[in-house]
Amino acid sequence: MAYSYNIRNEFIDDEPPIIVLENVSKSYQKGTEAVKNISLKIRKGEFVFIVGNSGSGKSTLIKLMLKEVEPSSGKIYVNGKDLGRLRRGQVPKLRRNIGVVFQDFRLLKDRNVYENVAFAQRVIEKPLKSIRENVPAMLSIVGLSDKLNSLPRELSGGEQQRVALARALVNNPVLLLADEPTGNLDPKNSWEIMALLEEVNKRGTTVLVVTHNREIVDAMQKRVITMNKGILVSDEQKGGYLYEN
Ligand SMILES: Nc1ncnc2c1ncn2[C@@H]1O[C@H](COP(=O)(O)OP(=O)(O)OP(=O)(O)O)[C@@H](O)[C@H]1O
Secondary structure: OOOOOOOHHHOOOOOOOOEEEEEEEEEOOOOOEEEEEEEEEEOOOOEEEEEEOOOOOHHHHHHHHOOOOOOOEEEEEEOOEEHHHOOHHHHHHHHHOEEEEEOOOOOOOOOOHHHHHHHHHHHOOOOHHHHHHHHHHHHHHOOOHHHOOOOHHHOOHHHHHHHHHHHHHOOOOOEEEEEOOOOOOOHHHHHHHHHHHHHHHHOOOEEEEEOOOHHHHHHHOOEEEEEEOOEEEEEEOOOOOOOOO
């Protein structure tokens, strides 16, 4: 069994958490200690905000969970896998189960909306027949059925972020990691993206959102993890935004 850590009794259900960090620290090469001795658990089905000032280590946390960067010390488990024991070749398989959305969308510029989403399905070698069903269905959920043939540059920022979200979700990930998904959006589009994230969460995907958006965090009353200078300073159920931007 991959879950060798002794934490089960701390949970009211038997299911192991989807993310576990145990005393995780990360120092970058030039000596910046981006993350300092963080321990946390996120259970399947949770919706969690990670907030904190610029440079407090939020993106580093996300990168650690994706095994994009390695911890200097500590242990990380994602979806039952001990990332420290995961070989390089197993990382793509880990990421298949994780949807990722970034502030800058990261769409393929020369591919239309349909192709951008279909690409995620091709990577995991979905049969063409499934792709032809899944991609339009996913784009309909994010409200982009009439934009299948548009290129990213022909879309608004909010629409581009919805494409990115469709791409992150089309493979039915158990976990969605969103790093400032509303960072480039106006308030109306930001709320639309958050409503979609909440919807996805209701369908069973665990959602982790890094954000600077105080209004949204305060209004949504979710679990809020606050970082300050690499330290986890607060972790509250139905929390609010503690620090100034
Ligand atoms: N590749 C890197 N090499 C060296 N230092 C880095 C690297 N990436 C991040 N850092 C440093 O680590 C610290 C935490 O950065 P991180 O990007 O995790 O913060 P953040 O909370 O996501 O910030 P922001 O809200 O501005 O995106 C910062 O001091 C940053 O300069």
